[in-house]
Amino acid sequence: MDSNPLMQKYGRIFEPGELIFEENDEGDHMFIIQDGQVMISRTINGHDTPVATLEKGEFFGEMAIVNRIRRTARARAQAKTQLLAFDRVGLEQLVEKNPKIALSIIDRLCRRLGSANAQIGQMARQTSQHSLWVALQVLAQKEDGMGTVHQIQEELGMTLGCPKAEVESLIRSLLDQGALALAGETLSVKDKALFHRLAETA
Numbered sequence: 001m002d003s004n005p006l007m008q009k010y011g012r013i014f015e016p017g018e019l020i021f022e023e024n025d026e027g028d029h030m031f032i033i034q035d036g037q038v039m040i041s042r043t044i045n046g047h048d049t050p051v052a053t054l055e056k057g058e059f060f061g062e063m064a065i066v067n068r069i070r071r072t073a074r075a076r077a078q079a080k081t082q083l084l085a086f087d088r089v090g091l092e093q094l095v096e097k098n099p100k101i102a103l104s105i106i107d108r109l110c111r112r113l114g115s116a117n118a119q120i121g122q123m124a125r126q127t128s129q130h131s132l133w134v135a136l137q138v139l140a141q142k143e144d145g146m147g148t149v150h151q152i153q154e155e156l157g158m159t160l161g162c163p164k165a166e167v168e169s170l171i172r173s174l175l176d177q178g179a180l181a182l183a184g185e186t187l188s189v190k191d192k193a194l195f196h197r198l199a200e201t202a
Contacts, residue, residue: 006094007034010084014077023074027064029085033057036081042073053078059108065091132162132170133199140195145186152187174198 004011011034014020021027023043031038033056040052040060051073054060063069065088086094095101135156139146146152149171153164171187174180179198181190189195 006084007082010086010090012083012085014081014083016077016079018077020075020077021061021071023071025071027061027071028087030059030062030065032059032084034082034084037078038081039076039078040073059105132156132167137199140189145188147187148185149187
């Protein structure tokens with residue numbers, strides 16, 4: 001019998017390849033890895049796609065306790081794995097006896113939140129760039145030119161919420177590459193093939 005009192009009370013053992021929980025399952029426990037390895041994966045485009053491999057000392061499934069939401073991913077043991085499984089009451093009892101565990105969990109949650117915010121920011125920037133390119137392609141269809149740099153900045157700032165500096169930076173880049181040209185103050189497409197090629201790779 002395991003001499004670790006926590007394992008005796010909260011311990012669970014999973015064999016290699018054994019499913020710990022499935023995506024979209026209801027959950028009321030979080031898990032701390034005592035030994036072994038756990039693969040976290042999600043269904044993306046119909047395929048089981050690994051997103052993280054967790055080792056001893058790491059934890060997962062905490063959102064079931066924090067927000068009481070369904071599992072957003074599946075977890076599977078990669079090797080013989082010993083876990084501590086805590087429901088909300090069990091975790092509260094553990095924290096009361098060992099506040100350092102609470103600090104460790106808070107620290108890890110903050111790190112994950114920071115990483116998630118960085119990913120969201122990156123996605124937002126990519127979405128903004130994509131929307132900006134779509135708008136420029138629409139403006140490029142105008143027979144009398146796309147408008148002045150100032151007009152485009154104002155229009156796209158209003159419709160897309162793009163910072164003027166971001167709009168100007170992209171336009172200047174396209175001018176430097178020869179995709180756009182200025183006739184007086186009015187922008188127009190100089191090289192349609194180049195313009196569309198750059199749009200496709202943006």
